[in-house]
Structures are given as structure tokens and as C-alpha cells.
Amino acid sequence: MTPNKGRTVLRSAVAAGCLLAALASIPAKAEQTSAPYAGQQDRAIKSLSPEDVSQLLAGQGWGFAKPAELNGFPGPMHLLELKSEIGLSESQTARIDALYREMKAEAQVAGQRFVEAERALDKAFAEGAIDGAALAALVGEAERRRSVLRLIHLRTHLATLPVLTHHQVQMYNRLRGYGSAGQGTGHHGKHRH
Numbered sequence: 445m446t447p448n449k450g451r452t453v454l455r456s457a458v459a460a461g462c463l464l465a466a467l468a469s470i471p472a473k474a475e476q477t478s479a480p481y482a483g484q485q486d487r488a489i490k491s492l493s494p495e496d497v498s499q500l501l502a503g504q505g506w507g508f509a510k511p512a513e514l515n516g517f518p519g520p521m522h523l524l525e526l527k528s529e530i531g532l533s534e535s536q537t538a539r540i541d542a543l544y545r546e547m548k549a550e551a552q553v554a555g556q557r558f559v560e561a562e563r564a565l566d567k568a569f570a571e572g573a574i575d576g577a578a579l580a581a582l583v584g585e586a587e588r589r590r591s592v593l594r595l596i597h598l599r600t601h602l603a604t605l606p607v608l609t610h611h612q613v614q615m616y617n618r619l620r621g622y623g624s625a626g627q628g629t630g631h632h633g634k635h636r637h
Contacts, residue, residue: 489566492559500559500593503551508594512601518616519597520544520604530615539607547600554593561586 484490489497499506505519513519520540523530527537565582568574574582605613617623 489559489563490569491562491566497559500555501552503548503555505597506555506593508597509601512598513620514622516613516617516622517601517605518608518613518620519601520547522620523604523608523616526616526619529619530612532612536607540604543600543604543607547596550596551593554589554596558586558589558593561589 484493487493492500496506505521509519520543523532523540524537524544527540532540561582565586568578568582608616
């Protein structure tokens with residue numbers, strides 16, 4: 445066999461091996477991606493994990509405030525956790541604590557209502573007692589309750605910003621790992637400096 449023919453045979457063998465390895469992995473990948481909800485059929489509310497329900501009932505953020513948080517509008521809970529590092533005064537701490545307590549109380553009630561709406565939607569499908577009109581009403585109610593909950597969290601971030609100095613907002617963003625979050629948004633002129 446000539447050296448060129450030997451290289452060609454070797455390349456063909458390597459290519460065939462790669463092809464076989466790729467083909468062998470297709471069933472495994474197909475199983476992984478064709479059933480992304482496997483196991484979730486046993487949830488009490490199919491659209492919410494037990495952790496989701498726990499967070500919602502506890503009044504936790506559930507990611508609702510990301511547009512505020514990641515654009516330089518700090519959240520009260522994290523501000524209270526970082527109060528020493530940020531240098532919050534006693535009056536700032538008291539005001540932020542009051543905002544946090546109010547938000548948490550409202551969010552717990554709203555979270556309960558959202559969970560109930562998701563439970564009603566799930567129940568309607570589970571019982572097969574659903575048609576187009578019922579579906580529209582149930583989804584509409586769940587989304588209305590979700591939007592109320594999201595508004596509570598975002599509104600609190602908005603109300604918290606004027607309590608802080610520009611430097612404190614910068615410190616918060618840095619400590620939370622956001623770098624220059626909120627820079628250039630124009631909102632810094634609306635609170636104390």
C-alpha cells in the first residue's frame with residue numbers, strides 16, 4: 445500500500461468512527477430532549493415546582509424584579525443584608541426596612557392568590573372540565589394575579605432608590621456583582637447625591 449493510500453484509508457476509518465459515535469449518541473440525546481417535563485406530572489400544580497410555591501407563598505422575589513435590580517434600582521432585602529458594607533444610616537435602614545416589610549406582606553398575599561389561580565388552571569385540565577372560554581378566563585386570572593405580584597416587587601425597588609445616595613447605589617451594584625448596572629440610564633438624578 446502506498447503512503448497516500450494508507451492516509452486515505454486512515455482518514456476514512458477515523459471519519460467512520462466519528463460517524464458511528466455520533467449515531468450512537470442520538471438515542472440518548474433524543475431521550476433527554478424529548479421529555480423535558482418528565483417527573484413534573486407528579487407536582488401538585490404542574491406549572492409550579494414545590495420550590496416555586498414555597499418562594500411565592502413566602503413573598504420572595506421569584507425573579508420578578510430583575511428589570512429593576514439589574515438596571516441599578518436596588519432591592520430592599522439585599523440592601524438590608526449589605527447595610528454595613530454600603531454604609532446605610534439608621535434612618536435609611538429604618539426606611540428600607542419599612543419598605544421591605546410592606547412589600548413582603550403584600551407579596552405573600554399576592555403570591556397566595558397567584559398560586560391559587562395556577563392551581564385552578566391545573567385542576568380544570570386535570571378534571572377535563574375546560575373549554576376555550578374557561579381556559580381564557582383561568583389564564584387571564586392567573587396572569588392578572590401574576591402581574592399584581594410583579595408590580596409589588598418592581599414598585600418597591602422604585603420606591604427604594606430615592607432613599608439611597610448615588611455612591612451607595614454604585615457600592616450595591618459592585619457588591620452584588622453587577623459592575624456598572626444602571627449607569628447611563630438617567631435615573632441617578634432623581635435621588636439624593
